[in-house]
Amino acid sequence: MRDNFASAATGWWRAFRRKIARGMKPTRLSPPASPITQDIVCAARSLCAFLAHYTLRGNQQLDRDGYVVLEDFLRPAECDELVAAGIEMTKQSQDTSHKAIFSTTENNKQQLKDDYFMKSNDKISFFHEADAFGPDGELQVDPDVSLNKVGHALHLLHPIFRCYTYSDRVKTVCKELGLQDPAVVQSMYIYKNPVVAHQDATYLHSEPIPAVGFWIALQDATVQNGCLWMASGSHKSGVHRRLLRKYDNESKVSLEYDRPAPVYPQSSFTPVPVSKGTCILIHGLVVHKSAHNKSDKSRHAYTFHVVERHNNKYSEENWLQEGENAPFLNVYRTPQIV
Ligand SMILES: O=C(O)CCC(=O)C(=O)O
Ligand SMILES: [Fe+2]
Numbered sequence: 001m002r003d004n005f006a007s008a009a010t011g012w013w014r015a016f017r018r019k020i021a022r023g024m025k026p027t028r029l030s031p032p033a034s035p036i037t038q039d040i041v042c043a044a045r046s047l048c049a050f051l052a053h054y055t056l057r058g059n060q061q062l063d064r065d066g067y068v069v070l071e072d073f074l075r076p077a078e079c080d081e082l083v084a085a086g087i088e089m090t091k092q093s094q095d096t097s098h099k100a101i102f103s104t105t106e107n108n109k110q111q112l113k114d115d116y117f118m119k120s121n122d123k124i125s126f127f128h129e130a131d132a133f134g135p136d137g138e139l140q141v142d143p144d145v146s147l148n149k150v151g152h153a154l155h156l157l158h159p160i161f162r163c164y165t166y167s168d169r170v171k172t173v174c175k176e177l178g179l180q181d182p183a184v185v186q187s188m189y190i191y192k193n194p195v196v197a198h199q200d201a202t203y204l205h206s207e208p209i210p211a212v213g214f215w216i217a218l219q220d221a222t223v224q225n226g227c228l229w230m231a232s233g234s235h236k237s238g239v240h241r242r243l244l245r246k247y248d249n250e251s252k253v254s255l256e257y258d259r260p261a262p263v264y265p266q267s268s269f270t271p272v273p274v275s276k277g278t279c280i281l282i283h284g285l286v287v288h289k290s291a292h293n294k295s296d297k298s299r300h301a302y303t304f305h306v307v308e309r310h311n312n313k314y315s316e317e318n319w320l321q322e323g324e325n326a327p328f329l330n331v332y333r334t335p336q337i338v
Helices: 002-021 038-065 076-093 109-113 115-122 159-165 168-176
Strands: 067-070 124-128 147-152 182-190 195-198 212-217 228-230 243-247 253-257 270-272 279-283 288-290 301-308
Touching: 038 067, 076 124, 076 147, 076 159, 076 182, 076 212, 115 124, 115 147, 159 182, 159 301
Parallel strands: none
Antiparallel strands: 067 279, 124 147, 147 182, 182 301, 195 288, 212 279, 212 301, 228 270, 228 288, 243 253
């Protein structure tokens, strides 16, 4: 069965590429004939569409626009598996005694000084919305709506997230990007927004090759529920701001922005609504944001960042550093299962 599928899919894929090369619409091709089940056909179709889309246009698009939309990167059932794991984590978040708040806003100094944040590089840590706790420190609302995100080592420690992070599809994208020694440095499960306009290089700076974010919509992301907004082409204007590690006289570390937050006109942004399963590749220097969720539909996403390690300098001043329990593992060589 597997062999049948493999040869049929390979044949289909070759024909698909030939048709595209001749400028025809890929949808004109029929999927391989039985005995392949509908589910496998759907998987093959998704993978082929994604590979064709990416192989032929992805790299140039990332250079030109600062982002690439890869539809059908994950199948609906795969998204559901990840959402179930994300919801399961909201239950564990109730056990945490630490009430960390995540915010990208300037005045939230707590996060910057917060040890919990700094030490989350090798953990599955929970970050709540700024208004999640009352004056008594008790959670005001259910954890499934108060959690902002979980991070930053899901790709190492959580068996399901690890499996998807070091998958063949991710390897293929990294190869197509021409990355020689790509390593995953962090991962996050994002429940909620808004996220203010920023460049990922503010937090994860590397040069000359910037990090690439893999942002995967696990549920439909619409203008109403807070899809990403991208400032196309903004990656060509350098790094606008850095968050840097600072050490005081007692070698205690804290984080500080080197410049005030830039003001980006709303007119520079385009909404990028995507369906469940779509992966948006985010250039480390492209300015992006997400708005409030004004709907009753949740918008969960899984995101992780890949950094080139070959002939490329990952800044020692980034908040996130490689640690004994948080190695920056190579995408091509790391097994999906521990
Ligand atoms: O999901 C969001 O709203 C923002 C995510 C983001 O900025 C990122 O993954 O780099
Ligand atoms: Fe980002």
